[in-house]
Amino acid sequence: MTFSVDGKQYVAVVVGRTVSIPGHQSLGPARGDDRSNHNHHQEWRGIAHARRAMSELRLNGKTITVDASPDTPVLWVLRDHLGMTGTKFGCGKALCRACTVHLDGEATFSCLLPLSAATGHEITTIEGLSGRVAEAVQAAWDNIQVPQCGYCQSGQVMAAAALLTQNAKPSDADIDQAMQGNLCRCGTYQRIRLAIHYAAKQLEASA
Amino acid sequence: MITPFDSSRRTFLKVSALAGGGLILGLRLGRSEEAAAQPAAFEPNAWITVYPDGAVSLVCPRNEMGQDVYTSLIMLLAEELAVDPRQIKVEEAAVNPVYLNRLMGAQITGGSTSIRDAWDPLRQAGATARNMLVNAAAAQWSVPAAECRAENGQVIHGSNTLPYAALADAAARQPLPKDVALKQASEFSVIGKPLPRLDGAGKARGQAVFGIDVKQPGMVYAALAQCPVLGGKVASFDTGAAQKRAGVRKVVDIGEGVAVIADHYWEAHSALADIKIQWDEGPAAHLDTNAIYATLERSKDKPGTIIKQAGDATAALAKSKQIKARYTSQMLAHVALEPLNCLALVSANGVDVWASTQYPQGAQAAAAQAAGVEPEQVLIHAQLIGGGFGRRLDVDFIRQAVAIAKAVPGTPVKLIWTREDDVTHDFPRPPSLHLLHAALEGGRVAAFTHKMISPSVTARMFPSAVKDGNDYFMIEGVIDFTYDIPNLDMRTVIQEIGIPVGYWRSVSNALNAFAIESFVDELAHAAHRDPVEFRLAMLDKQPRQRAVLERAAKDAGFKARAHKGRAFGVASMQCYDTHIAMVAELSGKAKKVRLEKLTIAVDCGIAVHPDQVIAQLQGGVVTGLINALRSKVTIKGGRIQQSNFDTFPIPRMPQVPPIEIALIPSTEKPGGMGEAGVPLVAPAIANALFALTGKRIRALPLEDAGISFE
Numbered sequence: 001m002t003f004s005v006d007g008k009q010y011v012a013v014v015v016g017r018t019v020s021i022p023g024h025q026s027l028g029p030a031r032g033d034d035r036s037n038h039n040h041h042q043e044w045r046g047i048a049h050a051r052r053a054m055s056e057l058r059l060n061g062k063t064i065t066v067d068a069s070p071d072t073p074v075l076w077v078l079r080d081h082l083g084m085t086g087t088k089f090g091c092g093k094a095l096c097r098a099c100t101v102h103l104d105g106e107a108t109f110s111c112l113l114p115l116s117a118a119t120g121h122e123i124t125t126i127e128g129l130s131g132r133v134a135e136a137v138q139a140a141w142d143n144i145q146v147p148q149c150g151y152c153q154s155g156q157v158m159a160a161a162a163l164l165t166q167n168a169k170p171s172d173a174d175i176d177q178a179m180q181g182n183l184c185r186c187g188t189y190q191r192i193r194l195a196i197h198y199a200a201k202q203l204e205a206s207a
Numbered sequence: 208m209i210t211p212f213d214s215s216r217r218t219f220l221k222v223s224a225l226a227g228g229g230l231i232l233g234l235r236l237g238r239s240e241e242a243a244a245q246p247a248a249f250e251p252n253a254w255i256t257v258y259p260d261g262a263v264s265l266v267c268p269r270n271e272m273g274q275d276v277y278t279s280l281i282m283l284l285a286e287e288l289a290v291d292p293r294q295i296k297v298e299e300a301a302v303n304p305v306y307l308n309r310l311m312g313a314q315i316t317g318g319s320t321s322i323r324d325a326w327d328p329l330r331q332a333g334a335t336a337r338n339m340l341v342n343a344a345a346a347q348w349s350v351p352a353a354e355c356r357a358e359n360g361q362v363i364h365g366s367n368t369l370p371y372a373a374l375a376d377a378a379a380r381q382p383l384p385k386d387v388a389l390k391q392a393s394e395f396s397v398i399g400k401p402l403p404r405l406d407g408a409g410k411a412r413g414q415a416v417f418g419i420d421v422k423q424p425g426m427v428y429a430a431l432a433q434c435p436v437l438g439g440k441v442a443s444f445d446t447g448a449a450q451k452r453a454g455v456r457k458v459v460d461i462g463e464g465v466a467v468i469a470d471h472y473w474e475a476h477s478a479l480a481d482i483k484i485q486w487d488e489g490p491a492a493h494l495d496t497n498a499i500y501a502t503l504e505r506s507k508d509k510p511g512t513i514i515k516q517a518g519d520a521t522a523a524l525a526k527s528k529q530i531k532a533r534y535t536s537q538m539l540a541h542v543a544l545e546p547l548n549c550l551a552l553v554s555a556n557g558v559d560v561w562a563s564t565q566y567p568q569g570a571q572a573a574a575a576q577a578a579g580v581e582p583e584q585v586l587i588h589a590q591l592i593g594g595g596f597g598r599r600l601d602v603d604f605i606r607q608a609v610a611i612a613k614a615v616p617g618t619p620v621k622l623i624w625t626r627e628d629d630v631t632h633d634f635p636r637p638p639s640l641h642l643l644h645a646a647l648e649g650g651r652v653a654a655f656t657h658k659m660i661s662p663s664v665t666a667r668m669f670p671s672a673v674k675d676g677n678d679y680f681m682i683e684g685v686i687d688f689t690y691d692i693p694n695l696d697m698r699t700v701i702q703e704i705g706i707p708v709g710y711w712r713s714v715s716n717a718l719n720a721f722a723i724e725s726f727v728d729e730l731a732h733a734a735h736r737d738p739v740e741f742r743l744a745m746l747d748k749q750p751r752q753r754a755v756l757e758r759a760a761k762d763a764g765f766k767a768r769a770h771k772g773r774a775f776g777v778a779s780m781q782c783y784d785t786h787i788a789m790v791a792e793l794s795g796k797a798k799k800v801r802l803e804k805l806t807i808a809v810d811c812g813i814a815v816h817p818d819q820v821i822a823q824l825q826g827g828v829v830t831g832l833i834n835a836l837r838s839k840v841t842i843k844g845g846r847i848q849q850s851n852f853d854t855f856p857i858p859r860m861p862q863v864p865p866i867e868i869a870l871i872p873s874t875e876k877p878g879g880m881g882e883a884g885v886p887l888v889a890p891a892i893a894n895a896l897f898a899l900t901g902k903r904i905r906a907l908p909l910e911d912a913g914i915s916f917e
Contacts, residue, residue: 052453069453069473076473080428085420086413088593090544091626095852098544126413141411145403145818148826149273150410150417151544151593157411176861183852185544185594186273187829189860191822 055115060128070116075099077115078125086126086154096183100155101125107162126154129161133203137161140199148186156182160196169200254332261372264296268306270316270565271406272592274881275819278405280325282815286397287333287389289357297405299589302571314568317600319783319879322815326877334387343377344369392874398815418563418590419548423619427456429611430475431622433464433632436488436845437706441465449481461610468615472623491705491845499704499842503640503660511658511698512676514685518694523654527646530733534722535906538635538840539711539833540855545593546629549608552619557584558609563592565599573602577609597710601634627850634709635840637661641722650734651744654694659719662708663701676701684719684886687781689752690745712830713885716782721907724778724890729903737767738777738894752781755808756788758869763790763806769899776895778887783879785811791891797900801917802864812875820880824868827884832858835889837910
């Protein structure tokens with residue numbers, strides 16, 4: 001899948017359970033300690049003119065039509081054009097993953113994913129998340145009492161559901177690998193880890 | 208306890224019947240003489256509403272930002288009202304003096320005060336309502352009220368029961384009881400017991416509505432370009448092609464920036480790129496981080512304000528060999544995950560503001576000023592907060608949204624900041640410089656002095672609260688100093704630095720605890736004593752503090768000396784009426800270390816909602832790691848150099864160590880828990896680093912000293 005930001009072409013590559021964008025900053029094991037003082041601010045604002053157009057989108061099992069500029073990130077199509085605010089804006093740079101959705105079943109960020117690149121793919125948001133794994137994850141979130149402010153939790157739940165769909169019995173290292181992109185400013189990480197293990201156990205017991 | 212503002216207020220209760228039946232219990236907080244002089248103005252501000260259909264609602268006077276007020280404050284009420292807290296509907300408070308936080312002197316959520324402030328009045332409100340419901344039932348049955356009891360939303364007498372719903376109307380006509388007795392701790396059935404957070408399930412399902420999620424009919428969006436230099440203003444601008452873009456409605460100059468209003472957020476955001484702005488950068492344009500610390504340094508000989516004194520520290524220091532140290536803390540960004548945003552509607556009727564704010568009263572004043580109306584014409588609709596950490600005590604984004612919305616009267620406008628806006632236009636945590644001196648005698652501390660030099664947040668936000676150079680929020684971590692030392696001299700010096708600074712979760716507790724608890728560790732090593740034993744020897748008069756310190760050390764398996772590449776560091780303090788001790792365990796070598804574990808013992812008095820006390824500590828530690836390890840805000844040319852989570856990193860899941868927590872049972876009044884987990888993380892880790900490597904680091908963040916944490 002290719003898309004452009006600032007006139008630069010990017011290729012989104014699905015690697016295992018994480019999506020990386022070559023040419024963009026590393027989204028890998030994020031220590032987040034890039035000490036460089038690049039001001040991404042200006043770069044991000046230099047987007048070429050775009051006009052609205054009708055686009056088709058596969059969203060939560062339905063085909064819908066959106067009248068938006070094709071460069072509009074899916075995040076804003078969801079939140080603003082469609083009024084689906086369960087998916088959250090956190091950083092606009094794929095650094096916090098509050099905007100995590102499922103793209104063809106893979107957890108990915110929606111803040112850098114242009115509408116034009118999403119056409120032809122199946123998008124699932126927290127509003128459309130359903131099924132056995134999703135229910136187990138959300139029940140685990142309830143049981144372990146994960147959320148504090150709760151703002152990142154849509155993204156955390158989406159990432160956890162994708163992880164458990166692909167790996168029914170993740171180790172701590174697997175959880176670290178799959179969840180390290182998702183920031184929680186409140187610091188609910190211990191409980192997220194516990195809830196994922198708990199959901200895995202519940203799923204195993206009910207299998 | 209922090210009481211910088213007028214706290215000489217008393218609680219009054221008032222009941223009234225609901226139109227259509229039902230009971231409202233109003234609780235008025237105000238001066239007694241005002242209430243006596245103006246009984247007619249005695250509004251029935253509802254705290255509790257018992258509806259005829261049996262529903263019970265409570266107005267939550269504090270804002271929910273993750274710290275659990277929507278559940279723990281409800282528990283206080285439910286305990287005495289004898290209802291299942293899960294049946295209570297929570298409503299956010301409007302701006303009204305009745306909802307004032309008595310510990311803060313304003314309608315503010317902060318300072319870890321919510322439970323401490325509400326502990327008595329909300330339980331009294333619940334008990335009063337229950338008492339009246341019982342009296343109404345007793346009257347109906349013609350039995351003595353003393354023979355009736357309330358339980359689970361109904362009144363019971365023998366085999367007779369009446370639900371509150373059937374009694375609400377009659378209860379409202381009962382006389383207001385005086386001196387209702389509150390339950391003893393042994394009688395609690397809600398307080399201290401497990402309960403799922405009332406706001407938890409919606410948050411796991413994307414259903415919680417935060418400020419940024421609020422919708423209004425006809426709503427449009429705004430994006431704002433602000434001067435890259437803090438405090439700068441628009442000199443001139445050229446809208447270029449911005450106004451020709453799809454969806455763009457208007458370009459607005461609000462003085463502190465240029466905004467684009469558009470049908471959709473992405474259209475507004477993208478159009479900013481077309482606008483060329485000349486800035487009047489203002490006086491901060493030549494400021495950088497080094498100059499800021501040099502400014503603090505130049506104030507080191509100022510006498511400052513005396514916060515705490517005992518004996519004669521100067522004389523005691525002159526008699527012995529002095530141990531001296533100089534500590535610094537860095538500036539920090541708040542980076543709440545919900546970017547700052549505000550929805551504002553300016554119309555002929557007044558102003559409506561929907562916002563995530565910790566300070567609704569300040570939001571109202573700022574909105575009124577921006578719109579040119581009276582505060583009474585502004586309605587603040589406070590929303591769930593996607594992270595506060597003190598940033599949402601400031602109301603700059605609310606002022607901006609109203610100024611922008613004023614340009615399109617009758618149209619609701621939602622201003623959304625980018626993450627870059629948030630970091631580059633934060634009010635950073637104040638930088639601080641700490642000068643410490645001590646003298647040892649016979650292995651004990653004979654004299655201890657501390658001078659903290661820092662800009663004052665309070666002087667900017669609440670100038671009248673700073674008296675005689677004393678900012679009550681700068682003395683945190685000092686005023687509750689627990690160690691028994693015969694000669695003591697603790698001072699603060701307010702030194703402004705040329706940019707505005709803001710309250711950051713745990714405020715000066717984190718600054719002062721790093722300096723003081725690190726220095727106490729230096730003294731322990733200078734005295735050749737075990738750092739835990741050394742501290743315990745100064746805590747004879749502090750049994751609660753001793754207990755948490757002993758417990759944390761025991762649970763952690765604390766050892767004073769490094770062993771097999773592992774080492775421990777300890778720190779201990781009282782803050783927010785809570786006693787806490789923390790032990791950090793590190794492994795590794797000189798330059799590359801691993802944080803293995805943090806062990807905490809806490810005595811916060813009665814833990815109203817114990818699971819969420821634990822949650823606040825777990826989360827507080829993560830905020831403490833931001834302070835301790837590597838994050839910092841630096842300034843160059845008046846610009847904050849960081850801009851997003853790449854340049855201002857916060858901990859990710861793999862970077863957070865196991866955290867073990869012991870909650871000491873207590874029947875003392877509740878202490879604050881929203882911030883207590885933050886301050887000790889840095890000194891505990893710094894002290895462990897010394898034990899591991901022999902290197903004493905006296906500046907935050909620790910990684911600036913060339914150490915890398917795995």
